[in-house]
Amino acid sequence: MMENKAPIIEINNLSYRYASEDVLKDLNLTVHKGDFLAILGPNGSGKSTLIKLLLQLLKNQKGEIFIYGTPIEKFYAWEKIGFVPQKANAFNTGFPATVYEVVRSGLTKKTGLFHFYPRNVKEKVIDVLRAVEMEDLINRNIGELSGGQQQRVFIARALISDPEIILLDEPTVGIDSKRVASFINLLERLNKEKNITLIMVTHDLSAVINQVTHIAWLNRSLQFHGSVKEFKNINKVNAQSFYQTDLESVSNVQVNGGKH
Numbered sequence: 001m002m003e004n005k006a007p008i009i010e011i012n013n014l015s016y017r018y019a020s021e022d023v024l025k026d027l028n029l030t031v032h033k034g035d036f037l038a039i040l041g042p043n044g045s046g047k048s049t050l051i052k053l054l055l056q057l058l059k060n061q062k063g064e065i066f067i068y069g070t071p072i073e074k075f076y077a078w079e080k081i082g083f084v085p086q087k088a089n090a091f092n093t094g095f096p097a098t099v100y101e102v103v104r105s106g107l108t109k110k111t112g113l114f115h116f117y118p119r120n121v122k123e124k125v126i127d128v129l130r131a132v133e134m135e136d137l138i139n140r141n142i143g144e145l146s147g148g149q150q151q152r153v154f155i156a157r158a159l160i161s162d163p164e165i166i167l168l169d170e171p172t173v174g175i176d177s178k179r180v181a182s183f184i185n186l187l188e189r190l191n192k193e194k195n196i197t198l199i200m201v202t203h204d205l206s207a208v209i210n211q212v213t214h215i216a217w218l219n220r221s222l223q224f225h226g227s228v229k230e231f232k233n234i235n236k237v238n239a240q241s242f243y244q245t246d247l248e249s250v251s252n253v254q255v256n257g258g259k260h
């Protein structure tokens with residue numbers, strides 16, 4: 001059972017406000033090793049704020065976050081945590097960087113380790129590009145790639161420091177729906193085969209429900225957190241008020257595994 005797995009992120013009574021606006025209210029959430037967690041919720045529900053707090057781009061105001069049991073303010077092993085931003089199509093065709101250079105830039109946190117071993121860097125870049133099936137495009141200009149391909153490059157960039165956790169903030173925005181499926185399958189593979197814990201903000205429940213292991217439904221406070229099985233069970237009981245109405249209005253999801 002998942003409860004036997006080690007908790008790697010523990011959020012206790014976390015609240016956050018910008019100016020006079022309470023954005024996160026009294027959040028409690030534990031993520032275990034190997035979870036593939038989708039964070040869903042309406043626009044403005046605090047999803048990105050939560051990710052920023054987990055990356056310490058924002059500092060805690062109230063409540064605590066522990067990573068591997070360490071209070072996040074005292075956590076320094078950031079190479080264990082990768083981040084994939086919402087960046088599909090972020091580079092135009094003239095952007096002067098190759099796929100190789102973009103992936104290599106993910107090593108900045110570990111420069112000390114790789115600085116004197118340029119050959120190893122190249123091997124490592126090829127290795128992570130292979131993991132996302134992009135090794136053939138290593139010398140291409142990043143701006144010439146599709147949004148979906150660029151996101152794979154960003155996954156490779158996150159993978160290069162051998163992270164144990166990857167946070168993703170709406171990684172499929174701007175990617176056409178055919179490619180979203182293969183992108184989510186890639187994430188599932190990283191989760192299952194490399195046992196990387198994934199925490200992904202998404203609007204698209206139907207695209208991820210068969211791959212993720214857990215769902216957190218956020219609307220400033222946490223409305224639900226549990227396994228996909230528990231989520232489906234709740235929705236059988238409470239389909240109208242929760243699954244159908246709330247989520248469909250947010251994301252135009254087609255429930256029951258419908259394609260779009």
Ligand SMILES: Nc1ncnc2c1ncn2[C@@H]1O[C@H](COP(=O)(O)OP(=O)(O)OP(=O)(O)O)[C@@H](O)[C@H]1O
Pocket residue numbers: 018019021023041042043044045046047048049050
């Ligand atoms: N830097 C900021 N200063 C003031 N208010 C902010 C700031 N960033 C976000 N907010 C507000 O906080 C609320 C939550 O924003 P957040 O980006 O966390 O939501 P979200 O769930 O990620 O939304 P979306 O799905 O639209 O991306 C919103 O009302 C937003 O306007």
